[in-house]
Amino acid sequence: xxxxxxxxxxxxxxxxxxxxxxxxxxxxxxxxxxxxxxxxxxxxxxxxxxxxxxxxxxxxxxxxxxxxxxxxxxxxxxxxxxxxxxxxxxxxxxxxxxxxxxxxxxxxxxxxxxxxxxxxxxxxxxxxxxxxxxxxxxxxxxxxxxxxxxxxxxxxxxxxxxxxxxxxxxxxxxxxxxxxx
Amino acid sequence: xxxxxxxxxxxxxxxxxxxxxxxxxxxxxxxxxxxxxxxxxxxxxxxxxxxxxxxxxxxxxxxxxxxxxxxxxxxxxxxxxxxxxxxxxxxxxxxxxxxxxxxxxxxxxxxxxxxxxxxxxxxxxxxxxxxxxxxxxxxxxxxxxxxxxxxxxxxxxxxxxxxxxxxxxxxxxxxxxxxxxxxxxxxxxxxxxxxxxxxxxxxx
Numbered sequence: 001x002x003x004x005x006x007x008x009x010x011x012x013x014x015x016x017x018x019x020x021x022x023x024x025x026x027x028x029x030x031x032x033x034x035x036x037x038x039x040x041x042x043x044x045x046x047x048x049x050x051x052x053x054x055x056x057x058x059x060x061x062x063x064x065x066x067x068x069x070x071x072x073x074x075x076x077x078x079x080x081x082x083x084x085x086x087x088x089x090x091x092x093x094x095x096x097x098x099x100x101x102x103x104x105x106x107x108x109x110x111x112x113x114x115x116x117x118x119x120x121x122x123x124x125x126x127x128x129x130x131x132x133x134x135x136x137x138x139x140x141x142x143x144x145x146x147x148x149x150x151x152x153x154x155x156x157x158x159x160x161x162x163x164x165x166x167x168x169x170x171x172x173x174x175x176x177x178x179x180x181x
Numbered sequence: 182x183x184x185x186x187x188x189x190x191x192x193x194x195x196x197x198x199x200x201x202x203x204x205x206x207x208x209x210x211x212x213x214x215x216x217x218x219x220x221x222x223x224x225x226x227x228x229x230x231x232x233x234x235x236x237x238x239x240x241x242x243x244x245x246x247x248x249x250x251x252x253x254x255x256x257x258x259x260x261x262x263x264x265x266x267x268x269x270x271x272x273x274x275x276x277x278x279x280x281x282x283x284x285x286x287x288x289x290x291x292x293x294x295x296x297x298x299x300x301x302x303x304x305x306x307x308x309x310x311x312x313x314x315x316x317x318x319x320x321x322x323x324x325x326x327x328x329x330x331x332x333x334x335x336x337x338x339x340x341x342x343x344x345x346x347x348x349x350x351x352x353x354x355x356x357x358x359x360x361x362x363x364x365x366x367x368x369x370x371x372x373x374x375x376x377x378x379x380x381x382x383x384x385x
Contacts, residue, residue: 010362012211016290019206061266064284065258072251101254104207104288111281156377164370171363 006133007105009171014105014134018141019163028142032135036128038100039109041078042071043127046110047120067110072101105134140170188310189317197318198291208282208289209323210365216340219327221275223320225264225283230292230319231312232260237300238308244301253296254287261286291319329368334359 007013014035022028046067054060079097083090090097100106109130113123144166153162208226212218233256244252265283268276276283286292295315300308332338336348336355358364 012207012362012365013285015206015210061262064262064265064287065255068254068258068287069251072254102288102290102293104285107288108281108285111284115281154374157374161370161374161377164366164373168363168366168370171361171366172358175361175363 006137006174006177007108007130008134008137009167009174011108013108014103017099017103018138018167019160022138022142022145022163025139025142025146028138029135032131032138034097035100035103035105035134036131038071038075038078038097038103039106039127039131039134040124042067042074042106042110043113043123044120045074046070047113047118047123050114063111063114067107068101071106071110075101105130137170137174141166144170185306185310188307189314193314193318193321197322198315206369207285209319209326210362210369211282212279213323213327213330213365213368214334214360215278215331216324216327216338217275218278219323220320220340221268221272221279222282223316223323225268225279226286226289226291226319227313227316228264229257229260229286230295230316231309232263233257233292233296234300234308234312235305237296238303238305241301249301250293250297253293253301257292257296258287291315326365326368326372329372330359330364334364 008015008018017031017035049066049070050060050063054063054066075097079090082097109127113126116126118126141163145163148162148166157165208222212222233253236256237253240252261284264286265276268279268283295311299311303311328338332348333356338346359368
């Protein structure tokens with residue numbers, strides 16, 4: 001899951017932070033960890049909600065609305081809990097924790113879990129794998145972009161366009177993992 | 182009328198959501214492997230953007246500041262659910278091929294961004310113009326990307342089952358790289374660089 005169906009490079013989820021936060025290595029690592037954490041927590045909370053409440057009420061069509069509310073609430077609670085219990089971790093996550101609500105990788109993984117009909121363990125594992133894959137690519141990308149700052153790039157390619165080129169090459173490398181399992 | 186046109190044109194070209202502001206990238210890369218998908222996604226986004234901008238603009242004086250963002254998200258999620266049900270009922274094939282990217286419109290930064298940055302501060306008519314401009318800008322951008330990717334990746338261009346044209350050599354030996362995720366990054370990166378080169382958008 002982390003390598004073969006990589007969330008960023010194969011499924012195009014979580015691209016905004018991928019291009020926005022990948023300028024510095026340390027930020028990328030914090031963001032990657034925070035996203036993995038929220039993805040696992042959201043999958044664990046949403047699985048019983050979907051299977052025991054929504055299915056019983058025949059209200060599956062409400063899943064999008066319910067999921068986004070659960071994720072937003074969860075992110076708020078996590079932020080409070082981490083701030084009270086582990087301040088070092090809280091300052092390491094920084095603003096990225098709040099930004100995760102609108103990260104499509106989180107909503108994406110819960111939607112995939114539902115549409116694939118995963119059981120509880122599978123849901124949590126797919127979230128964990130997806131999160132690790134996301135963090136991995138974010139860290140690789142930020143390492144490359146830190147180097148890119150010192151390279152002379154044609155004027156019109158500077159910044160975002162060249163980041164897309166790098167992503168294309170990374171995507172090509174990751175498509176080599178396809179079909180391994 | 183002038184300000185109406187200005188808001189419309191702004192989204193279409195000057196601050197095109199994809200090419201200038203780099204918002205809403207996830208769907209623009211994921212569904213642009215065929216023109217049909219791009220048109221379907223564009224239409225869905227215009228619908229959601231328009232409805233949510235209208236409602237947010239009407240409610241802007243009643244919603245308290247601190248619960249603003251959650252309210253917007255619930256409004257957007259409601260309209261996304263409506264358009265998903267409409268697609269499922271009337272265009273099931275398109276619904277299948279868009280897959281999870283249809284419900285993911287909820288977290289498309291363009292829609293929440295416009296609700297927060299524009300519709301919550303402006304009157305109804307301007308909010309409508311803004312939604313139509315930004316929505317058309319999004320549709321235009323993903324159609325350009327999809328046209329390039331489908332033409333290069335399959336050698337022909339089809340729209341809802343009708344083949345528009347078929348290139349002689351390319352359709353036998355298509356460059357399937359462009360249908361892969363890597364091709365999407367490549368096309369969008371090259372387009373951005375091209376638009377900057379010819380001065381259509383400014384360097385940041």
